[in-house]
Amino acid sequence: MKQIPTTEAVGHVLCHDMTQIIPGRFKGPRFRKGHVVTEEDIPVLLSMGKESLYVWELQPGMLHENDGAERLRRICQGPGMAASEAKEGKIELTAEHDGLFLVDTARLDAINSIDELMIATRKGGTAVKAGDKLCGTRVIPLVIDGAKLDEADRIAGCEPILQLLPWKLKKAGVITTGSEVFKGLIEDKFTPVLERKLADYAIAVTEHVTVDDGMDHLLSAIAAMREKDIDLLLCTGGMSVDPDDNTPGAIRRSGARIVTYGAPVLPGAMFLLGYYEGGLPVMGLPGCVMYAGATIFDLVLPKVAAGVPVTKAEIVRYGEGGLCLGCGECRYPVCPFGK
DSSP states (O other): EEEEEGOOTTTTTBBOOOOEEEEETTTEEOOOOOOOOTTTTHHHHHHHHHHHEOOOOOTTTTTEEHHHHHHHHHHHHOOOOEEEOOBTTTHHHHHESSSSEEEOHHHHHHHHHHTTTEEOOTTTTTTEEEEEEEEEEESSSSSSEEEHHHHHHHTTTTHHHSSOOOOOOOEEEEEEEEHHHHHTTOOOOOOHHHHHHHHTTTTTEEEEEEOSSHHHHHHHHHHHHSSOOOSSSEESSSSSSSSTTOHHHHHHTTTOOOEEEEOSOOOTOOEEEEEEEESSSEEEEOOOHHHHHOHHHHHHHHHEEEEETOOOHHHHHTTTOOOOOOOOOOOOSSSSSTT
């Protein structure tokens, strides 16, 4: 770039967008990158406080901020994401469909360690809806050494650092456990809650059965449910450590590979997650899922719904941020829970 007095800029080409602010009326680019300054522009530029201007005088290997932002966009953008126009060195990505948003944290951190460029994303591992903002990329200076973008490309490799996966699971089977529900002494209020939560991920409860607390009855119900056309098995009730709470033991004895029984999350400490051979996920849900606004179930469900296996290490990481603050009005996911 070359800096020249505004009064001498007629005929020169602007090398960046120039924002004009008229309080209460307008804020936005008045002159775009590439604009050829005319005599009539001079009073306007001076009224914007521009006593001098930067015009094109690029050295070999240097990139304009918008060109650099475009390079960062290519590093980030995966299928299902729409990009904004480059503006003042910034590009934003938004979701084109509902799904699970994933971030490669290691590569993101490495790229953000390079001076004079940045990528800011929403929290990875969370559910998003079509139209949600996913990330913003920006080159900090007006021009940047192209070698820094080359380094970012090298770190990113061939795959985008962001993913948006559509919901994959469609059908859920629910086993309601509890003699009091089985005998009709109390109403099952758990299943309607699950139906509402699952609907947010386009999952329908297509199979439902209620059994008492007997181990043999639980094992028979699980075996029968696994024969049904379902993508997800949920067991409610009987999840504590009381002697007559047999649900965790029944899931284990039914042949599931247990990822975890117990999670460093409140509410939801008595949560169980496992997988059967073939990949069918099974969850044992504690009673808090029925009445709390947000629990461990809400944290894990997005990944499960997208068909992404959940590991013990991921459950462990929920410990930091896994304490619900019990707000009077639950605003999850717009809160720190699980983050």
